[in-house]
Amino acid sequence: MQYLLRLSLCVFLCQACSTHSKADAPAVMPASTEGVASKNGTFFLKMDWTTGPKSAATSAATLSFYDANHHQAISVDSVAVVPWMTTMGHGTAMKDQKIVPVAGQVGHFTIDGIYLIMGGPWDIRVTATVNGSVDTATVAVTAP
Amino acid sequence: MRRRRLVAGLLLGLLLGSSQAFACASCGSGGDDPLILYPNEVDKIYVGVARATAFKNVDADGRFSTSGGPTVKDTLTLAYGHGFSPRAFVTGTLPWLRNSRQEATQTSLGDPSLAARYALVMASMAEPLIPQVQMLVGYKQSMTHSIHDSADLKTELDVFGTGFSEAKLGVDIWFGQLDWLAGAAFNLIKPLPHTYDGLRYEPGLASRSTLTAGYVFSTACKTTFGANLLARGSLRGDGVVQADSEQLNHSAFLTQDWLISPVESWRLSLSRQAAFGANKNTARSDGVSLAYLRSW
Ligand SMILES: [Cu+2]
Numbered sequence: 001m002q003y004l005l006r007l008s009l010c011v012f013l014c015q016a017c018s019t020h021s022k023a024d025a026p027a028v029m030p031a032s033t034e035g036v037a038s039k040n041g042t043f044f045l046k047m048d049w050t051t052g053p054k055s056a057a058t059s060a061a062t063l064s065f066y067d068a069n070h071h072q073a074i075s076v077d078s079v080a081v082v083p084w085m086t087t088m089g090h091g092t093a094m095k096d097q098k099i100v101p102v103a104g105q106v107g108h109f110t111i112d113g114i115y116l117i118m119g120g121p122w123d124i125r126v127t128a129t130v131n132g133s134v135d136t137a138t139v140a141v142t143a144p
Numbered sequence: 145m146r147r148r149r150l151v152a153g154l155l156l157g158l159l160l161g162s163s164q165a166f167a168c169a170s171c172g173s174g175g176d177d178p179l180i181l182y183p184n185e186v187d188k189i190y191v192g193v194a195r196a197t198a199f200k201n202v203d204a205d206g207r208f209s210t211s212g213g214p215t216v217k218d219t220l221t222l223a224y225g226h227g228f229s230p231r232a233f234v235t236g237t238l239p240w241l242r243n244s245r246q247e248a249t250q251t252s253l254g255d256p257s258l259a260a261r262y263a264l265v266m267a268s269m270a271e272p273l274i275p276q277v278q279m280l281v282g283y284k285q286s287m288t289h290s291i292h293d294s295a296d297l298k299t300e301l302d303v304f305g306t307g308f309s310e311a312k313l314g315v316d317i318w319f320g321q322l323d324w325l326a327g328a329a330f331n332l333i334k335p336l337p338h339t340y341d342g343l344r345y346e347p348g349l350a351s352r353s354t355l356t357a358g359y360v361f362s363t364a365c366k367t368t369f370g371a372n373l374l375a376r377g378s379l380r381g382d383g384v385v386q387a388d389s390e391q392l393n394h395s396a397f398l399t400q401d402w403l404i405s406p407v408e409s410w411r412l413s414l415s416r417q418a419a420f421g422a423n424k425n426t427a428r429s430d431g432v433s434l435a436y437l438r439s440w
Contacts (some may be wrong), residue, residue, distance in 0.1 A: 055210040087204055087389045087425050089345055090291045090378050093298035117297055119201050119209020121388075144209055 028072055035137075038128070039066050042135035043076070045126055048109075055119040055143035058112070059094060065107035065128060073107040077129040081111055084123045112136045116143045127133045177259045177282065178237060178435065179223040183230035183266065185439040188222035190237075192411075193377030200428040202418050204388040211427055216323040219254070221435070226295030231263040241288070242302045250301040255309075257284035261316070272321035280331070282312045292340040308335040308347055320428035325358035325368060329386075333376075348377025348390065358399075366401040411435045 020126045035046035044066040052059025065076045079099050096113030116122055124139040169227040179190040195218050199211035218241070225235040240252030259282035267276035290307025294300055312330035320344040351374070358368030395416035404410060411434070418428040 056212040086386050087379075088291070089343075089386060089389070090382055091297065093296070095298075115298060116212075118212035119302060120203040142203075142209075 010095060016136045024071060025080070033065075036139055037065070038135040038137040040135045041068045042130050042133045043074060043130075043137065044071060044135040045127060045139065047124065047126065047139045049141075052118060053122070053141050053143045055116045057115070059114040059116065060110065060112045062102070063099075063109040063111060063113065065103075065130070069117070073105070074130055075083070075106050076109075079109055080127045081114070082125045083116055084125055085118070085120060086123050087121060092122075145421055159307075168277075176256070177235055177280075178221055179225045179235045179437070180261075181225045181227045181439070182234040183263070183338070185225075185233075186440040188225040188227075188437065190221065190225075190435055190437050192219075192221040192223075194219040194221065194413075194431055194433035196429045196431040198428070198430040200418075202393075202423045202426045202428055204425055208428065214245045216244040217429075218242040218244070226319060231266065232261065234258065234260045243301045243304065245299050245301060247309075248301055249301060252288050252302070252304045253353075255284050255286050255305045257282060267318070267321055269321055271317070276316075276320060278316040278318075279312045280312070280316060282310075282314075282315075282331075284312075285311045286310075286336075286338070292338075292345065298337060304397075304425055306335070307340065307348075308338055308345070310335045310364045314352075317342045324359045325356070325360065326369075327354070327356040329354040329356075344382050346380040346383070347403055350374060350376035350391075364403040367399070367401075368396075369396075369398040369400075370395050374426075389425060391426050392422055392424040393418050394423060395419050395427040407440065408436070408438045411437060 011024055026055045043075055046064040046066070048062045048064075050060045050062060063079065063081075065074050066072060081097060081099065082094070083084050085091070093115045098112045100110050102108040102110060121140065121142050124141055125136055126139065127134060127136040162246060172269045178192055181188050197216050199213070199215065201211045202208060217344055220240040221237060222240075223235055223237040225233055227233040235258070237257045237259075240251070240292040241254045242249055242251045259280060261278045261280045263278050265274065265277035267274065272281060282330060286305055286307055286309040288304040289295070289302045290305050291297070291300065291303050292307045294303050297301055310333050312331050312333045316327065316329040318327040319325060320327075331348040331352045333352060335350070337344055337346040339345070353373045354370060356368055356370035357365060362365045372393075372395045374391070374393040374395070379386045379389040395415060395417045397413060399411060399413040402410045413431075413433045413435075415431045416428070417431070418426050
């Protein structure tokens with residue numbers, strides 16, 4: 001629960017994305033897509049690193065949200081990303097993070113300024129609100 | 145011959161690198177207590193400077209990665225010890241720390257600690273093969289910032305402690321009556337749980353085992369070297385065991401003592417954390433320290 005409290009501090013509100021046109025969006029997730037289901041099965045998340053993951057430097061990624069059952073792109077009302085080093089029990093600096101919806105693509109975001117303060121295994125906790133349900137998917141990544 | 149051995153020992157130490165010295169209790173810095181009193185000493189002070197560099201993280205599989213944070217950690221340690229009898233003494237230790245990364249530095253008082261030792265078995269020249277056996281208790285109060293409440297996680301310049309107070313209980317065995325020295329110490333360390341940001345952290349019970357050997361070249365010159373194993377159980381967050389969070393750190397040290405008068409000495413130590421063997425969820429670093437000790 002306290003993770004959610006922490007998350008609530010850094011939630012990026014994206015009211016606009018539900019109104020985006022679906023015309024340009026990859027509405028159905030490609031069959032080969034690797035991703036993770038959220039804890040309560042609210043969504044399926046694909047995270048692709050466009051820069052990094054690096055340690056003690058900023059990295060960037062794209063986040064794509066799909067319906068957990070049908071793998072259709074879904075509209076997302078808010079997104080928060082919290083990198084957490086589970087083995088050591090600490091987070092990282094988050095003030096440089098910028099999460100921006102991709103215009104014309106439902107459920108797609110870019111995230112810049114992910115700062116992993118050290119190398120090693122990180123759990124990237126992505127919390128999103130979908131149709132009023134808040135749920136979290138955890139993407140494991142190792143920074144060099 | 146002796147001089148050649150000393151030089152070889154020092155070279156070995158330089159190769160091993162170093163951090164804060166973790167020599168055996170009876171020869172100087174048992175675990176984290178830098179100050180040990182001999183039976184005839186009533187009051188004693190320790191003033192030491194130490195520098196740790198070359199930090200690397202070691203993950204759960206023993207792989208090295210970027211440590212982030214400060215690249216140099218300097219410590220000024222002040223310690224005072226008082227003997228109540230030839231068998232019993234207490235010490236208090238207060239570190240002052242400086243973290244540096246590129247041009248930026250930050251300083252802070254570190255976590256103060258208290259320790260007490262009692263000799264169950266006293267060593268004697270008459271029976272040099274009977275070791276000194278000491279029981280020890282200690283407590284370290286967490287006061288400074290840790291990674292769990294840092295105000296600047298990007299540089300970690302304000303991270304000076306672990307964030308947890310610790311109590312410890314140990315035994316220390318020391319053969320110190322012959323030219324060859326040998327010792328073994330075992331400490332059980334119980335960190336106290338603490339809540340940060342609404343999450344209750346419970347670091348696992350830890351143990352520090354130390355093996356030490358050494359040689360007395362003359363009354364004025366003594367070299368000791370050895371290894372520590374710090375092993376810690378899993379971290380719990382709100383009672384839930386965090387997967388793969390146990391720690392292991394095999395460190396090595398080399399310590400050179402020079403007695404400059406019957407009551408004064410200098411001590412140079414080299415050490416390396418995560419130096420050999422299996423290491424897990426810990427950090428590699430090299431350290432060097434120089435200390436002045438005086439007794440009354
Ligand atoms: Cu970490």
